[in-house]
Amino acid sequence: MYVAVKGGERAIDNAHAWLAEERRGDPSVAELSLPQIREQLALAVNRVMAEGSLYDPDLAALAIKQARGDLIEAVFLIRAYRTTLPRFGASHPVDTGAMACDRRISATFKDLPGGQILGPTFDYTHRLLDFALAAEGLDPPAAPQAEASAAPVPHVTGFLAAEDLIQPEPEGPATPRDLTREPLDFPADRPLRLQALTRGDEGFVLSMAYSTQRGYGRNHPFVGELRIGTVAVEMDIPELGFAIEIGEVMLTECETVNQFTGSKTEPPQFTRGYGLVFGQTERKAISMALVDRALRWEELGEDNVGAPAQDAEFVLYHADNVQATGFLEHIKLPHYVDFQSELELVRRLRAEAMGAAQREAAE
Amino acid sequence: MSGTDYNFAYLDEQTKRMIRRAILKGVAVPGYQVPFASREMPMPYGWGTGGVQVTAACLVPEDRLKVIDQGADDTTNAVSIRKFFQKTAGVAVTERTAEATVIQTRHRIPELPLTEDQILVYQVPIPEPLRFLEPSEVETRKMHALEDYGLMHVKLYEDIARHGEIATAYAYPVKVEGRYVMDPSPIPKFDNPKLESAALQLFGAGREQRIYAVPPYTRVVSLDFEDHPFDPSKAAHPCALCGAEDSYLDEVIVDDAGGRMFVCSDTDYCAGRREAAA
Numbered sequence: 197m198y199v200a201v202k203g204g205e206r207a208i209d210n211a212h213a214w215l216a217e218e219r220r221g222d223p224s225v226a227e228l229s230l231p232q233i234r235e236q237l238a239l240a241v242n243r244v245m246a247e248g249s250l251y252d253p254d255l256a257a258l259a260i261k262q263a264r265g266d267l268i269e270a271v272f273l274i275r276a277y278r279t280t281l282p283r284f285g286a287s288h289p290v291d292t293g294a295m296a297c298d299r300r301i302s303a304t305f306k307d308l309p310g311g312q313i314l315g316p317t318f319d320y321t322h323r324l325l326d327f328a329l330a331a332e333g334l335d336p337p338a339a340p341q342a343e344a345s346a347a348p349v350p351h352v353t354g355f356l357a358a359e360d361l362i363q364p365e366p367e368g369p370a371t372p373r374d375l376t377r378e379p380l381d382f383p384a385d386r387p388l389r390l391q392a393l394t395r396g397d398e399g400f401v402l403s404m405a406y407s408t409q410r411g412y413g414r415n416h417p418f419v420g421e422l423r424i425g426t427v428a429v430e431m432d433i434p435e436l437g438f439a440i441e442i443g444e445v446m447l448t449e450c451e452t453v454n455q456f457t458g459s460k461t462e463p464p465q466f467t468r469g470y471g472l473v474f475g476q477t478e479r480k481a482i483s484m485a486l487v488d489r490a491l492r493w494e495e496l497g498e499d500n501v502g503a504p505a506q507d508a509e510f511v512l513y514h515a516d517n518v519q520a521t522g523f524l525e526h527i528k529l530p531h532y533v534d535f536q537s538e539l540e541l542v543r544r545l546r547a548e549a550m551g552a553a554q555r556e557a558a559e
Numbered sequence: 560m561s562g563t564d565y566n567f568a569y570l571d572e573q574t575k576r577m578i579r580r581a582i583l584k585g586v587a588v589p590g591y592q593v594p595f596a597s598r599e600m601p602m603p604y605g606w607g608t609g610g611v612q613v614t615a616a617c618l619v620p621e622d623r624l625k626v627i628d629q630g631a632d633d634t635t636n637a638v639s640i641r642k643f644f645q646k647t648a649g650v651a652v653t654e655r656t657a658e659a660t661v662i663q664t665r666h667r668i669p670e671l672p673l674t675e676d677q678i679l680v681y682q683v684p685i686p687e688p689l690r691f692l693e694p695s696e697v698e699t700r701k702m703h704a705l706e707d708y709g710l711m712h713v714k715l716y717e718d719i720a721r722h723g724e725i726a727t728a729y730a731y732p733v734k735v736e737g738r739y740v741m742d743p744s745p746i747p748k749f750d751n752p753k754l755e756s757a758a759l760q761l762f763g764a765g766r767e768q769r770i771y772a773v774p775p776y777t778r779v780v781s782l783d784f785e786d787h788p789f790d791p792s793k794a795a796h797p798c799a800l801c802g803a804e805d806s807y808l809d810e811v812i813v814d815d816a817g818g819r820m821f822v823c824s825d826t827d828y829c830a831g832r833r834e835a836a837a
Contacts, residue, residue: 204638275599280565379594379768382697509695519604519766523684526605529636533629533666533824536810537728537747540794545722 219264233257242446242475243267247517248274249376249395251445251474268397272518279376286371288439290427292449292472293351296344297425299476302352304418304453310349315424316476352421353451353468362453362466363496384508389491393484394473396515402479404505404515405486413490413503417469420453424476448473450481454489459497467496487511568615568648574598578616578770582761585772590735591703592686592769600765607640607665609763610682613770614644614663617678617761623651625659630667630807630824637665656827666729668750670806670828673758675775681744683764686771688732688742708740711782719787731789734780735773743779749793749807754779796821801832 220227234241234257244256248271256274263269299315302308314320328334356362372387380392393401408415426446430439450471458464469489471481490505492498504510514520566572581595600608618624624644628637632654640663641652653659656669665682673679689699692710702708711732718726725731731748735741743754744762754760760773773779783789797804799820806828808821823829 204633204635205642208635208639272599272603276601279599280569280571282571376596378596381594509697513696518599522604522606522608523766524605525603526684529606529665530629530634531666531745532809533747533807534729534745536794536808536824537749539810540792541726541728544792545724545726548723 219262228261230254230257230261233260239476240265240267240270242477243398243480244270244274246474246477246480247271247395247397248278250274250278268517268521272521275518283377285431287442288430288432290429290445290447292423292427292447293349295349295423295425295427295447295449297349297423298446299424299478300349300421301423302419302421304420305352305355308352308355310347311345317478349423351451353453356420356453356466360465362468363456363462365468380512382509384512386488386492386495389508389512390470390472390484390488392512392515393471393487394480396484397517397520398477398480398483400515400517400520401483401487404490404511405483408486408490408503408505413493413501413506415469415486415489416455417452417486417489418454419482420451420468422448422450422478422482424448424478446475448475448477448481450478450485452482452485452489456496461497467492565647567620568618568644568650569601570598570612570615574612575616578612581770582613582616582772585761585770586759586774588739589774589777590739590741590771592764592771594768595770597765597768602639602643604766605684606636607663607682608765609767609770610663610665610680610765611640611643611763612765613680613761613763614661615648617661617680618644618648618650620648620650622660623653623658624648625653625656625662625827626664627662627667627669627825627827628665629809630669631826633826654827655831656825666745666747667807667824668746668753668756670803670823670825671831672753673756675757677758679756679758679760681746681760681762683742683744683762683767683769686742686762686764686767686769688730688740703739706738711740715782715784719784724790725783725787732782734782736777736779740782741771741773741779747793747807748781748789749791751779751781751789752791794821798823798829798832801829801836803829803832 234253237260240260241253241256244259244267245251245253248256255277256270259270259273260267262273297313299317300310300313302312353362357364368387375388375391380388424446426444428441429443429445431442432439452469454467454469456465456467467489469485471484471488473481473484487505490503491508491511493500493506500506578595581593584593585591597609597612600611602608602611624641626632626637626641628634631637644650645652656662656671660676661678661680662669663680663682668679687699689702689711692714693699693702702710715725718724727748729747730742730745731751733741733743733751733754743751754773755778757775759775762771781789794808794810796808798806798808800822803823806823806825809824810819810821812819
């Protein structure tokens, strides 16, 4: 006699217990601490903060630990936590021109005020596995240190703007729409697109950007400037009547300078793509700038060549990995009711098709 | 997670108010998809985040909640969502359709007719009935605004031309109150006639950020043609457990030889009938 499968509740509890055990791994191996993750897996922490839209390295480290290193799962944990937080208000726009730069490079000018600062980059490392790292306890020698320069580090695009060579950016709305508080709708203006891109999946935004380089909506980008460093966050405190600094965040900012031969509405000039992402996340910031530029075809009067990266609906609806992974993975939930109805339909259609074939053969 | 760390039914009151506004608009314009600022929930998109948000916005402490998935109260995701609201809202729960004040469902409408005192909340994966005919949301919203459903009728016609019948077995499109074409969520088309109900029916699509509604006693017509009328078919068997001939059946494979039996998908309906017979 058939007995319906019961015990979903116990199965769930037991699965969670097993998961916790697997997360810990072999208990004879020392447990990871959050400071270890925060300090030694900092780029993973940065990615989780960026895509989780929450600047908190300790919570991101916790999420990575809890998610067993699955970064999309960690992003999801951060998002689900973030949505429960009260909103006190909005900060002033951060001044990236006043950034304390760890890294600042320009691919368009050999030298420039503020200098080129390579910073802690993988760029010129040889990707050879360093077996010495496998042996623990060897702290690297201290890196040579220069005096911090007090000189300003102006934005590269400012030099081009002084000559009218780059398109001036129109003033955006004083208070941009907030993607996390309003449903996404179209046409999506640039602030909204940038919000979606900065929290979008790094792999997706990278591939979209790459597709533009390979000819699907090519926009000839130069990295005008890439800068990574800390900026102050200031907020108006109503009780005080003025803005105070409430903290610092590390950001990566990328401005691309793109060729533009002019269009029906715009004279020949350079245009820009913009990327701004939490933490040291330069692959993401550069990708974001390229995709941002591709999505601007309409306002610049360019042709829509039908490239995926030009299609705002395509890009914005599919950039979010928490949404994507949820919907993708939900197909492992039971679907036997809808499958049953399909099963009956296919059986019926087959019976009709077979019957027709037999009748034909008989005639 | 401790329930007391969060507001009643998890969501903060501002968010609930935003969702209730969307629900009210949905009730005022039956079948129209109202955009709402869906929140990240502590379960993944695709697991019923839209339904969970709608339920959270509807629940009051006196409610008695029932959660079903595929018609059953004991499927893992139904268990998980029921536990979530037990923990975060502390509401009473039940498996009895007749005793519930709010029912959250995935893929089924309970067999027992619902009453005016009940709310049925659907989890919706893709709220747009025209999505697989037209991928752009900008375009489909325009088509709804213009009541331009030609594309859908052509699709149904092509089905008949090719297969002799409309080859849609679940998520069968309906027209609500003579105006909006609506996706009833992936319920089998057997359930479509039950969309005309005394209960308030609310549909939540979390990832797609849409809420829509069918108010009580609203006219809901499954799309068809005069010479090819809608047919809410099901497996031609009685339930092997309770003998019901009027309920939707799951097919269960019972041995290696492909032997199978058919049982009610609505577990409460089936159990109730067996109790009454005993």
